[in-house]
Amino acid sequence: MFDALATFLVFDLAGLTPDTPLGAALHFFVMDVAKILTLLTTVIYLMGWLRALLTPERVRAMMKGRSGPGARLMAVGLGAVTPFCSCSSIPLFIGFVEAGIPLGVTLSFLIASPMVNQVAVVVLAGVIGWQMTLVYVVTGLTIAFVGGYVLQAFRLERWVEDYVWAIRMGEALRVEADTSLRARHDYAWGEVRQIVGRIWRFVLIGVGIGAVIHGYVPADFVARIAGDGSLLSVVVAVLAGIPMYSDAVGIIPVAEALLGKGVPLGTVLAFMMAVIALSLPEMLILRKVAKWPLLGIFAAYLAAAFVLVGVLFNALRSYL
């Protein structure tokens, strides 16, 4: 449907041909912008209808006083399905710590939440396909789960800012949410406007970069710099992803274009995850509650995990 729309607009109406770089790039751009914005709006609206099934406050109440593997699995699972904006990561961090939830479990949640979520899953499946989505979700959740144990081993509590331990969370009276159809629609539509309003720039930039790669960058050039799937190329992909920051949805069209040019799956996966989960702005936000050694170990674990995932999937590619 989106392919047909883009073909009509770019080739029939504007008279470009698919074999020119401009035609190929524009076709990619129109198709992906239309497809991603449609998917985004639909998923966010539908999720808005199911609203408030899970809020960070409720997750905290469910996790309170738990530890062990079950709690860790729960943190990762809830992280994946609980919507939360990175501007809430500070109160979330403090709230979890205050509830006695182990630091490793809290960090598991903070890794899983931005990386795996319903919106990213639907857009990824719609744009690249369900196999890639499955690989992405399973590896993302595994990295978050294992991360809880690895990070705990460093006894990171030492590097949590002192004031965090002093904060006491209140039990405020909460007003019941209005569940009438009208209120649900208002809420769902509000969510669409708010979230799409926040991430449309990432989508346009991401699709723009994807379109340029798709139309203008020769496949043998891409293959020369990123295509061999070696350890070094994966390390470079992860390092390149760190200074870049994008919402999960924005990086998907870039991944699509890279895969289209023959960049191996593992390299693309490592790059995507580094862009989404390892970012300077996010680290600076967390700096308010944690000292540099904690953030350094957190970042080093993620970088190492992404490289490992990249190398693993590149090695497996002949069997996939």
Next chain:
Amino acid sequence: MKHIKVLGSGCRNCETTAKLIQEAAAAKGVEIELEKVTDMAAILGYGIMSTPGVVIDGQVVHAGSVPERRKIEGWLG
């Protein structure tokens, strides 16, 4: 006069929420005293982890998103 607090770390959604409340109050001619709370200890003291939150006369009425216009008008009575 209603005392309204907007709880948030100063993110864009919190600013938007404060502005919407001010506009709605002005449009309805309701007198309010609006306060922006950015102190984390105070925000968590209200039991809120997802910002922006809204507190009216000491009671939490909203958390986790920019409230809809209709909802704000409901608070103002």
